[in-house]
Amino acid sequence: MKKFLLLKLLITSTLISPISLFSSIVDTPLANLTEAQKSWLLNQRETAKILYIEEINSSEQKEVSAHNAAFLYFLEGKYMDADLYINVSLKNNHKYGPTLLLKGMIEYKRRNLKNSFKYLKAAIKHHSNSEIPEYYLGLYLYERKKYEESLDYLKDAISDNKKFTLPYPIIGDIYIKQCKYNEAIKILEKGLKYSYDAEILLLLADVNIKTENYKEAEKYNGIFAYLFPNHPETSRVIKWIQERNIGNPYTHDFYPIPYRDSSNRFFPIGENVLYNVHWGPIKVGELNTVIAETLSFKGHDAYKVIFSLDSNPALEFIASLHSDYITIINQNTKQVLQHFLHLRENKIICEKVYDFYREEGKFICRAVREDGHIEYLEKYLPNNTIDATSILFYSRQLVKEQRNERVMTIIDENFVISDIIFENKREPVICRGKEELVQLISGENYYKGIVGFTGKFRGWLRGAPAYLPIKSDFEIWVGRISIIIASEEEQKLHKYSR
Numbered sequence: 001m002k003k004f005l006l007l008k009l010l011i012t013s014t015l016i017s018p019i020s021l022f023s024s025i026v027d028t029p030l031a032n033l034t035e036a037q038k039s040w041l042l043n044q045r046e047t048a049k050i051l052y053i054e055e056i057n058s059s060e061q062k063e064v065s066a067h068n069a070a071f072l073y074f075l076e077g078k079y080m081d082a083d084l085y086i087n088v089s090l091k092n093n094h095k096y097g098p099t100l101l102l103k104g105m106i107e108y109k110r111r112n113l114k115n116s117f118k119y120l121k122a123a124i125k126h127h128s129n130s131e132i133p134e135y136y137l138g139l140y141l142y143e144r145k146k147y148e149e150s151l152d153y154l155k156d157a158i159s160d161n162k163k164f165t166l167p168y169p170i171i172g173d174i175y176i177k178q179c180k181y182n183e184a185i186k187i188l189e190k191g192l193k194y195s196y197d198a199e200i201l202l203l204l205a206d207v208n209i210k211t212e213n214y215k216e217a218e219k220y221n222g223i224f225a226y227l228f229p230n231h232p233e234t235s236r237v238i239k240w241i242q243e244r245n246i247g248n249p250y251t252h253d254f255y256p257i258p259y260r261d262s263s264n265r266f267f268p269i270g271e272n273v274l275y276n277v278h279w280g281p282i283k284v285g286e287l288n289t290v291i292a293e294t295l296s297f298k299g300h301d302a303y304k305v306i307f308s309l310d311s312n313p314a315l316e317f318i319a320s321l322h323s324d325y326i327t328i329i330n331q332n333t334k335q336v337l338q339h340f341l342h343l344r345e346n347k348i349i350c351e352k353v354y355d356f357y358r359e360e361g362k363f364i365c366r367a368v369r370e371d372g373h374i375e376y377l378e379k380y381l382p383n384n385t386i387d388a389t390s391i392l393f394y395s396r397q398l399v400k401e402q403r404n405e406r407v408m409t410i411i412d413e414n415f416v417i418s419d420i421i422f423e424n425k426r427e428p429v430i431c432r433g434k435e436e437l438v439q440l441i442s443g444e445n446y447y448k449g450i451v452g453f454t455g456k457f458r459g460w461l462r463g464a465p466a467y468l469p470i471k472s473d474f475e476i477w478v479g480r481i482s483i484i485i486a487s488e489e490e491q492k493l494h495k496y497s498r
Contacts (some may be wrong), residue, residue, distance in 0.1 A: 024304070025326050031342045031351060036068070037368045041340070041353045045072055056088065063093040064372040071102060071374055079106050097127030098373045101136065108140050116140065128371075131157040131164045139170060147174045165191050165414060169199035176203070181211050194447075195414035198228045198380040205237070218246060226254050227382035227408065230361030253406045253419075257384055260332045264397065267291045267303055267331075268466050274486040274494055277309075279479065285311040285321065286496045287483060289392065294331065297338065301331040307389040310496035321345050325389040334397040339387045354410065356381060365413055382408045382415050395420055395459060396467040399439055409447070416447035429460045431470045431485055438462050438470060445474075 026033060026041050033041070036051035049072040055065040070085035083106070089099040104119035117140070123133035138153035151174055154167040168191025175184035184207045191200045205220035221237045228234055269291055277285040290306040304326065311321040324342040329335060339354040349370040356363060363381035368374055385408040386394055398405055398420055407418045423440040430436075438460045448454045455475030462468045471484045 025328065025338060025340045026351070026353065028324065028326070028342070031324070033351060033368070036065075037351065037372070037374075040068070040072075040374050041351060041366050041368065043353075043355075043366065045075065048072060053085075056085075061372060063089040063096045063099065066092065067096065067099045067102065068372070068374050070099065074102060074106060075376070079109065082106060095122075095126045097123050097125075097130075097133070101127055101133045104133065105136060108136075113140075113144075128369075129161070131160040131167075134160065135164070135166050138167060142170050142174065147177065150174060162190075163194045163412065163414060165195040165197055165200070168194075169197065169203050172200070172203045172207070176207055176210070181207055185211075195416065196223070196227060196382055196408065197415065198224065198231055198233075198382075201227070202233055202237075214244075218244065219252060222246070223252050223254060226256075228361060228380055229383060230359075231380055254383075254408075255406075257333070257405070258401065258403075260334075260397075262301075262332060264333075264400070265301075265331045266400065266465050266467070267305075267393075267396075269294060269303075271466070271468075273468070274491045275483045276486045276490065278482045278484075279476075282315075283312060284315060284319075284481070285309060286486070286494065288494065288497070295328070297328050300337060302328045302337055303331055304328055305390070305393055307392065308497070312496060319346055325387070327387060327390050327393075329390055329393065334386075334390070334394045335384065336386050336390050339390070354387060356385070363410070363413075377413055379413070379415075384408060385410055385415060391418060391420075392469060395441060395469070396461065398422060399441060399461050399467045400464070409445075411447055414447075416445075418445050418447075419443045427460060429471050432487055436462070436470065439467075 026038050034051075036048050036055060039045075039048035039051060049069055052065050052068040052072065056062050056069070059065045066085045066089035070082040070089060073079075073082035073085065082102070086099055086103050086106075089096055090103070100119050100123035104116045104123055107116035107119060117137065120133050120137040120140075124130050124137070127133050134153045134157035138150045138157060141150035141153065151171060154171050157164060157167045168187055172184045172188040172191070175181070175187065185204065188200050188204045188207070191197070192204065201220050201224040205217045205224060208214070208217035208220065218241070221241055224231075225234060225237050225241060271289075271291040273289050275287040275289070276283055277287055286309075288306070288308040288310075292304045292306055295302055295304060307325040307327070309321050309323050311319055322344040326340040327336055328338040330337060335358070336354070336356050338356065341350070341352040341354070343350045343352070351368040353366050354363065358381065361381050363379045363385070365377040366374070367377075388409050388411050391407065391409060394407065399422060402422050402424065404419070404421045407420060409416050409418045420441060420443040423442055425440055426437045427440050428435050429438050439462070441459045441461065442457065444456045445454055457472060457474045459472040460470055462470060471482070473480050473482045
């Protein structure tokens with residue numbers, strides 16, 4: 001339990017070797033990033049460290065630049081160097097939450113438990129996301145077998161942010177150790193509602209085996225074996241499945257995708273389409289999709305695609321949204337290789353890069369938060385996972401293949417389910433004043449996504465060669481949103497863009 005939980009830490013000492021990335025994914029005027037931030041997001045750690053150290057003297061927030069330099073030394077395991085910049089950060093702001101958290105983590109690695117817990121408790125008071133230091137303090141108490149104290153902090157963490165899934169498997173494991181199996185199942189099922197994390201699935205299978213509920217254990221072990229073929233526990237799970245003579249381990253409607261080759265490269269380069277977004281009669285925003293270019297990325301032929309959302313400025317008293325998502329996707333499979341998020345969604349301001357290491361089964365997120373401090377997350381990556389904005393592009397592949405698919409989708413670093421159903425029928429749709437007979441798809445998102453998209457949806461797409469979406473509608477938390485191609489004049493104006 002301890003080993004695989006540590007792999008999931010939001011901030012980790014694992015050092016990933018720098019890889020060659022195209023800086024164009026973050027080199028956009030919309031993001032307005034500093035060179036240090038770009039270097040961090042592109043995993044150029046040594047460059048980022050030098051730049052953050054240089055920033056300290058000129059920065060108006062010296063505590064942030066110093067924290068980032070300390071954090072990068074921490075990732076290298078150089079704790080004495082990290083301490084130098086931690087001291088600078090706390091000297092400029094002794095209540096700076098991210099640095100208090102980092103100091104607590106370093107002290108724990110040194111086994112200075114009293115100091116570690118002191119700094120972590122201070123971080124809980126001052127960190128803008130208190131669930132993170134609450135999680136770490138709960139994790140460390142769990143590792144010291146202080147289970148009741150651990151539960152207090154872990155429960156606080158999910159109370160502060162129920163979608164923060166790292167605490168769920170630890171709480172579940174504590175309940176299992178205490179033989180509180182029903183409580184374990186309840187908390188793990190709650191965690192699974194928010195993310196199909198490897199650790200949650202494993203523990204759900206194990207606790208159902210303990211309670212001799214083998215049907216449920218078969219389901220969770222089957223899902224795990226399919227989603228995480230490269231996980232170190234997969235061989236054990238497959239052995240258990242084989243011993244029970246289970247012929248088809250795929251459960252919960254997950255199945256392998258078909259083989260796809262260069263015959264699937266049908267996206268038209270330069271495609272730039274603006275869509276109007278309506279809530280009833282009110283135009284609430286614009287959505288712009290672009291197929292920008294082809295490129296070679298980490299040995300794969302890829303497309304660079306852009307998905308942008310802009311809300312109606314007249315409705316800023318309700319919601320303000322100006323976010324851009326730039327994605328590198330495999331030309332054959334339409335699966336994501338790298339995803340950049342420039343988030344400006346109401347109070348959420350953040351820059352993130354998602355890297356999908358599919359061969360190793362790893363997902364990595366590097367982030368720059370609103371105040372400029374950097375974060376890191378590593379998780380096991382479920383098989384065939386895509387990002388939420390690329391699902392629009394992926395749907396075009398499914399229409400070409402005339403098939404349904406249960407798709408694992410990533411939302412805010414959590415793995416959730418979308419069903420896409422090829423209806424095998426055409427319906428008339430008015431597009432730019434003309435009626436077109438187009439292909440219908442439907443489906444359901446089992447999560448709350450961008451601006452509240454959730455629940456059932458429909459989409460209408462043209463046929464070959466491009467399979468362009470021309471209309472869709474989605475459930476959201478206050479009704480339904482309709483999306484349709486804008487007029488040629490609206491396309492030229494794109495008036496909601498920055």
